Amino acid sequence: MRKLIFVAFALFFCVAVSFARNGRCGTDMLIQNNRALQADPTLSARTVISDAGTCTPEDYYDTVYSRTTDHFQIFYTLKGPHKTTEEFIDSLEVYAESAYKFHTKNMGMLAPLGQATTLHYLQKVKDGLYPIEVIDIDHMRDTWFYLKAVCHGCYGVAIPHRTQTDASVLLIDNDFRYTPDEEVPKKDSVNFNDKVCKYNVATEELTNELHDYSYATQWDKALRVTTIHELYHAIQVRYLDLYRHSNFWFEASATGIEEIAAPDIDDYYSYLPSMFQMMGTPLNKADLVESPYLYTNLTYGTGIFLMYLYNHVDKKADKYIWESFSKKPSNPFINHFISFAKSKKLSADSTFHDFATRLAFSGKKTSFLDTTQWITGDQYFWPEFKYKRNNTDDTFNPVLDTMAYTYVMNGKPDLNEYKGNVSVVLFKGGSAKVSYMPSVYSAETMYAEAYADSTIDSLGWVFSRFDSNVLYPLDTKTIPMHAYPMPWREGSLCFTPLPENKNFVEIRNRRGDLVTREKYSGRTLCLDETTVRNLMVPGVYRFRAGSSGKTKDFLIIY
Numbered sequence: 348m349r350k351l352i353f354v355a356f357a358l359f360f361c362v363a364v365s366f367a368r369n370g371r372c373g374t375d376m377l378i379q380n381n382r383a384l385q386a387d388p389t390l391s392a393r394t395v396i397s398d399a400g401t402c403t404p405e406d407y408y409d410t411v412y413s414r415t416t417d418h419f420q421i422f423y424t425l426k427g428p429h430k431t432t433e434e435f436i437d438s439l440e441v442y443a444e445s446a447y448k449f450h451t452k453n454m455g456m457l458a459p460l461g462q463a464t465t466l467h468y469l470q471k472v473k474d475g476l477y478p479i480e481v482i483d484i485d486h487m488r489d490t491w492f493y494l495k496a497v498c499h500g501c502y503g504v505a506i507p508h509r510t511q512t513d514a515s516v517l518l519i520d521n522d523f524r525y526t527p528d529e530e531v532p533k534k535d536s537v538n539f540n541d542k543v544c545k546y547n548v549a550t551e552e553l554t555n556e557l558h559d560y561s562y563a564t565q566w567d568k569a570l571r572v573t574t575i576h577e578l579y580h581a582i583q584v585r586y587l588d589l590y591r592h593s594n595f596w597f598e599a600s601a602t603g604i605e606e607i608a609a610p611d612i613d614d615y616y617s618y619l620p621s622m623f624q625m626m627g628t629p630l631n632k633a634d635l636v637e638s639p640y641l642y643t644n645l646t647y648g649t650g651i652f653l654m655y656l657y658n659h660v661d662k663k664a665d666k667y668i669w670e671s672f673s674k675k676p677s678n679p680f681i682n683h684f685i686s687f688a689k690s691k692k693l694s695a696d697s698t699f700h701d702f703a704t705r706l707a708f709s710g711k712k713t714s715f716l717d718t719t720q721w722i723t724g725d726q727y728f729w730p731e732f733k734y735k736r737n738n739t740d741d742t743f744n745p746v747l748d749t750m751a752y753t754y755v756m757n758g759k760p761d762l763n764e765y766k767g768n769v770s771v772v773l774f775k776g777g778s779a780k781v782s783y784m785p786s787v788y789s790a791e792t793m794y795a796e797a798y799a800d801s802t803i804d805s806l807g808w809v810f811s812r813f814d815s816n817v818l819y820p821l822d823t824k825t826i827p828m829h830a831y832p833m834p835w836r837e838g839s840l841c842f843t844p845l846p847e848n849k850n851f852v853e854i855r856n857r858r859g860d861l862v863t864r865e866k867y868s869g870r871t872l873c874l875d876e877t878t879v880r881n882l883m884v885p886g887v888y889r890f891r892a893g894s895s896g897k898t899k900d901f902l903i904i905y
Contacts, residue, residue: 370553370562370614371643373484373504373518374580374589375598376494396428396486397532402544404467404488409539411468415476418458419443422468423481423521427537428546429467431481431521438567439519442574443479449575449608450582455666459581462514466506477517477581483549484520499528500553502573505580512588515581523562523569524549556617557728572612576601586673595633595646596672596680600665602646603653606723613725615650622648623709623730629750631680654723655702661691681750681814699813700768703752704781707732707772707809715779734807739798745769745810752811759794760808762787763843763871765819767812773797774804781809787819787844788826818870830890830901837905840879842890843871849893857887880905 396407407427414421414436421439423431450456461477464470467488472478484501487493493506503519526532532547552563562569579601583589589597602615621644629635633646656664664687671683681695688695708716710731718724737743737758744761747753762769769784771793784790797806821844830842842852845867852872854862863882865872874882885905889898 370500370502373498373501396546398545406540406542406544416440416444418447419479420473420476421479422465422470428486429482429521442571446575446578455663456582457585460514462508462516466516479517481519481521485526500525503577505577507584507589513585515584517577517581523553523566525551527551557613568612572605572609572614575608576605579604586669587676592676595631598646599649600653602650606654607657618644618647620730623732627751627753629748631750696813696815700811703811704770704809707754747812749814755808757806762819766815770809772807787821834902834904839873841873845870845892852890854890
């Protein structure tokens with residue numbers, strides 16, 4: 348056999364830059380900052396407009412205009428820091444109705460429920476319509492109460508009502524520019540209500556990283572994708588009280604829906620490089636650790652899981668998940684997804700493994716798959732995962748938390764204590780063959796056959812685990828209890844598969860004398876090299892589980 352070649356899996360881009368430059372969702376900040384009901388009420392009166400003095404939020408706008416559509420009432424102003432244009436509002440009318448139709452018809456979701464009075468302009472909303480306010484989000488009223496920070500670089504934010512938490516209001520940035528966070532901002536002032544009121548000017552432009560254009564210039568694209576994203580948040584709170592039961596799926600599914608409803612914009616892409624560098628990290632890690640980095644990169648990037656569900660499982664999968672949340676709001680996402688999978692007579696672990704296997708062929712590696720196997724049509728420009736690399740004969744022990752996946756190039760996995768699923772990818776020339784490994788024996792057989800085939804370039808292992816706490820299945824009919832490696836020369840000496848109704852292994856020499864009795868738990872017992880050399884000289888030995896039954900031979904050489 349010829350030497351196996353490592354296939355390089357490199358990232359196209361470095362870690363995403365600042366949150367603001369990539370842009371972000373203000374609802375994400377609402378989730379991160381302990382939600383409105385737990386905010387310090389004394390902060391609610393603070394203004395984020397620099398040098399405001401005695402100026403109130405009302406002093407930064409004069410006339411508030413209103414447009415109505417079939418389902419929305421849009422509020423805006425044409426002067427001051429919140430000013431927009433009639434052309435902007437014309438487009439917003441169209442995009443809002445389009446997003447409403449997609450979410451309620453295509454996805455089957457509930458319609459958003461609007462609150463009676465808007466948050467920023469304090470305008471009464473017509474009965475039956477959902478309110479949208481166009482403002483400079485950096486200068487949002489009560490931002491310290493809701494977000495505990497200035498929302499630098501936010502495209503928009505859907506904010507649930509403080510008490511009627513299934514009702515909300517949607518705010519969209521007026522020009523997709525923001526005030527610098529760390530630099531000294533440019534100043535300007537307005538003269539309304541007989542007051543001269545200063546404010547920081549939004550000078551930094553939000554950008555589309557993949558297609559390299561400014562959203563301040565091509566604002567129609569930012570407006571379309573923002574409306575889709577934020578309106579989905581407004582719908583999510585119809586099912587789940589965000590203030591009491593927030594979780595990573597709020598942001599992940601809203602980001603995924605962008606690509607589904609507006610596949611030409613690709614704003615989600617900017618979070619993939621960072622997400623792909625966190626291979627092996629559970630997708631719900633952001634729910635377990637307070638980390639803005641995880642929320643913004645892992646959680647946004649996880650939107651590709653919804654893309655997978657929509658394109659390859661069920662277009663209304665997210666409807667089922669959110670309805671499940673509404674029935675059992677305290678349950679984590681993992682429970683709701685298992686319930687969805689069962690409703691489709693699917694295994695949650697196998698479905699997640701199919702997602703992880705398709706994801707292994709991102710970037711240039713999409714050429715190995717037919718386009719129908721891609722998670723989404725843009726997968727060819729995604730970054731590539733950097734596989735963990737081994738020598739061909741290295742033995743390694745894969746270990747995964749729930750809702751995680753990882754990829755390893757070459758080597759031989761010891762699956763005796765592994766929990767999860769496994770696929771193997773055989774790379775040969777310009778093609779790749781994917782095989783699912785249903786048992787320890789099948790994985791060992793594939794390993795042996797692959798390394799005996801001189802035409803195979805390299806061997807890739809795909810590991811995933813959604814929820815399984817069950818050890819990887821043994822094929823007990825074809826893989827008897829044995830010692831390995833055989834013969835033993837160095838390293839650990841292991842015995843497997845061991846019966847669960849025993850708890851120790853006896854090792855005897857060729858004459859039948861007891862050498863040692865070693866306790867074990869699980870299915871495998873391994874002795875380190877020092878222990879083996881101290882207990883046994885070269886020769887033939889026998890072992891068995893427990894103190895009765897047939898023994899198995901093994902050979903020590905050194």
